[in-house]
Amino acid sequence: MAGDRQAPPGPRANVKMVIDGQPHEFPAGLTILEACQRVGIVVPFFCWHPGLSAPAVCRQCLVEIKGFPKPIPSCYTPVADKMEISTNSPKVLDVRRQMLEFTLLNHPIDCPICDKAGECMLQKHYFDWDARFARNDGSKVRKAKVVDLGRHIVLDQERCILCTRCIRVCNEVARQADLVMAFRGDRQLLTVAPGRRLDNPYSLNTVDVCPVGALTAKDFRFSMRAWELWATPSVCPGCATGCNIEIHSARDVIRRLIPRPNPAVNKYWMCDEGRLTYRRVHQDRLVAPMVAGAPASWDAALGEAARLLASARDKSPSTLGVVLSTQMTNEDLFAFTRLAAEHLRTERVYLAGAPEGWCDDILVSADKNPNTTGAKLIGGLTLRTATDLKQDLETGVLTALLLVGEADAVGSLGSLQSLVVLTSHQGAPVAAAQVALPLAMWAEVDGSFTNRQGKVQRLHAAITPAGQARPGWAIAARLGQALGAAWRYANAKQVFSEACEKIMLMSGADWGKPEIPVQLRFANSRG
Amino acid sequence: MATVVKIVNRPAGWKRRSYLWGTMQGLGVTFGHLMRNWPRNLLGRRAQSDIVTLAYPEEKRPYPPRNRGLHRLMKRADGQVRCVACMMCPTACPAHCISIVPEESEDPRIEKRPRVFQIDELRCVVCGLCVEACPCDAIRMDTGIHAPPSTRRADAILDKEELLSRGELSVAVQAGEGLFWRERK
Structure with a gap:
């Protein structure tokens, strides 16, 4: 870079x-x-x-x-x-x-309403090195307070200390000269270049690097004070790059994602699209197990799911399909692959996921699934594709389906006799399913993603799962028990260790040390 | 362990056996107090009597001068809430009884204000740290009003309107109001 x-x-x-x-x-x-x-x-x-x-x-x-x-x-x-x-x-x-x-000299000391207060470098340096009253009695130079710079960014020109970090982020990371300095001396101010807006796909990095609260994100602005947030290390689920992130949450609500430095993956940066992936964690969630469209208890729903799957398997295993998603963690994928192989005895395991999107040569990859590499490693060479799934659904080869995770590319589900869905969100598959089980999302579970470089990276649970949602590996273990399996898992680490033992290309991957959320009150400046 | 039975014989003599004498003695003490206190009370010299109780609710014991009472939110000159939702008071609050949801104000001189400002008076420990923490003189605990009784917990949670209804204009200078404070002599 x-x-x-x-x-x-x-x-x-x-x-x-x-x-x-x-x-x-x-x-x-x-x-x-x-x-x-x-x-x-x-x-x-x-x-x-x-x-x-x-x-x-x-x-x-x-x-x-x-x-x-x-x-x-x-x-x-x-x-x-x-x-x-x-x-x-x-x-x-x-x-x-x-x-x-x-x-x-001209900094408005409006820390009480400044989003950066608590993680501000100017505050920190002042308390560390100066901590004296102002000697200046004169009035300060006033500049514009609320300047709309672009899709995601609002600028307070008074707070700006003219360090040019944001300009360099645009020039050197996003490679678009969107920001410039105008005028001189105490009238100098940050502004967009003539005829441009700060709309590059990496614009929110300017908010992170801003040492003061001059650049604020519209998404986060005025919603929280920094010290109310708890930081949990995790990995962005937006694309196959797997940028290392910190989830900042408070009272079980994610408020923002910020990049966590990793020289081998994302350096210090992440894209704007990735930062907003957290919104989906709080939207349209499936919060309770559903049997025939009505909420049910976990035991009842699991029992019904196991009955449906067992009867389809006993009739003919070749008409029973299992769809796994590249959005799932390695642990979930491993547990479900094992369930499919040992207890559903089907070879029709399909791999689906989100469709491809835009990409660039900076960070964003076209594959919008965080764990495609991991899914291919765990599923092996016998995995069928989403195209195969569509074909098999159309030709009516499949009569029963276990659909796990989020998959947009699934064809029409109308021809199926029985459909069991594990998903995190409401939608068409849930409406069509006999049994729908709520799945916990990436920010709610411990687990790992394997990125496009083949790096196995850890996720840490930042918030409690929505409603009654549970991690996929736990649901797989319960389903397995209902189908007569002898294996059971107590935690995600156990699944991970077993996956590392059995899957040659994952051997040597490290689960890492446990991380718990740290309150930013004690975390000092993030600049 | 063997159970030990201790037999207590009834006291001898009619005086103690009937308990009548003891009852009379007790009533004598009560009557003595009555005779001492009743005339003083009638003559309006209650302070010299032995009576320690108050005839509540006609009589009330005054609260000590440092009594704080219910919170209130102060107002700007135009009647708007002074609070800028800086979250100092919920941060300082040891009882976690203050919840604020901030929003952006259309007025660029105010910028930030509370959309929701709630205080759970059942949780409040009346320590006054919120008032100490406030940089804007926006919250005060000087009403002296005792937290009113309620039959539902939700009734004890005061919202922004209720807190503002006891508020007054504060003369403290707030940022964004006119000139730099040292020039306002």
């Missing part, structure tokens, strides 16, 4: 230097700021971002270098041999305060 500074080719020597009186050794090519971060020395900054280029405009990261007449921006200066740096001398602390005072 454009933001990464590539190391120059050839052998690189290490440099020996002194930071705050301590000798250190770093590879050449590092900036002083990165070197300080490596050894745990805090140097405050606004405009620097690990995934973007460094223009050194905020001057907050100034450090003193022995022999240099003036403090030097550490984000811009590469380390050199025999350099002696001071990050906490009285002079450095003084210029740090002066720069902060300068930044705050």
Whole structure:
């Protein structure tokens, strides 16, 4: 990606230097700021971002270098041999305060109504390095408060500290020059480039990188304070890329998704479409098991489902089909594959999913299913496709179907004698089914997705499942028991370990350490 | 363990056996109090009597001067709610009795305001931390009104309209109102 500074080719020597009186050794090519971060020395900054280029405009990261007449921006200066740096001398602390005072000169201190309060870099740096009353008695320069920049973004020009991070996100990540700076001095302001709008598919990244609350997402604006949210690491279900995300939720409602840095997958970014996938978790959910269109208890619904499937299997296993979805987790897929093979004894296992969509060469992939790779690994070579399913439904080969997960490409279900549906949402399959069982969604379960690179990535349950919905592997285990299976699973980890044992290409995948939601009240700045 | 039976004989003598003498003694104490307190009460010198009870509801014991009472929401000059839904009070509240749903205001000088502002007076521990936390002088606990009794829990949850009905104009300066505060001398 454009933001990464590539190391120059050839052998690189290490440099020996002194930071705050301590000798250190770093590879050449590092900036002083990165070197300080490596050894745990805090140097405050606004405009620097690990995934973007460094223009050194905020001057907050100034450090003193022995022999240099003036403090030097550490984000811009590469380390050199025999350099002696001071990050906490009285002079450095003084210029740090002066720069902060300068930044705050025209900043409206409207933290009580600012969405960024609690995760704001300016707030944090002020309390860490200054924490004094303003010396400025004059009135502040007023700018526009609510500027509509694009589909997802609202700008408060007063709050902007002119760090240009958002401009660089547009230029370097989305590769569209949508934002520019206009005017000079204290009248300088951020605005859209003439004739453009901030409508690129990565526009919401500007909200994340904004060190203050100048850029706000229309979707999240004024709905929550940062410290009310709980963060859970997860993976975006929007496409096969599998961007690492943090689910921010409060009281069992997801409020936003933000990217979680992963240099191997999504760097620091994710697309706008992916960020809004959380909405579906709270829309049109199937909340209770249904038998013949009426709500029923889990025991009754499972019993009826098992009876339908068993009678179809006993009649003729070749007319019984199982449809799995590429939207499901590896654990769900494994449990259902096992159920189909051992207890339904059918070879007609189909793989369906969401249809293909748009893509680009940045992050978005055309395959809009998060776990296509995982489904193909677990299902093996015998998996039939959605086209086969459509054909088999039309020709009437299938008389009974177990439809698991969300699948838009399923053909007409009218010719079936019995239909058992496991799904998270209301819709046509639920209406047509004899038995419909509510399935928990990606944000509600522990599990894993395998992305297009073949990386097995963990999901963590952020919220409790809607209504009586349950994870797919648990439903598969209960169905299996009702069909006479001896196996049972206590948790998703057990299913995952078994999948790793049995599926060669998944061996060595790590379940990872358990993560519980962390309240952002204790999480400091996310910038 | 063997059960031990202890036999208590009835006391000897008619005085103790009939309990009459004991009853008379007790009534004597009561009558003595009556004789001491009744004339003082009649003469309006109740304070000098031994009576500690109050003739509620005609008489009420005054609350201490620092009594807080029910919450109220203060108003801006145009009667709008001062609250900007900054969530300081629910964050500070140890009883989690305040729930606010914010919304965007059409007025760009206000920007944010509460759509829903509810206080569960049954949960409230009357600590006053919400008032301490408020940066806008929007919430106060100075009405002195005791939380009214109710037969349903839902009745004890005060909504924005009810909290505003006791509100008054606050003279504290709020951001967005006119000039920078140091210039308002």
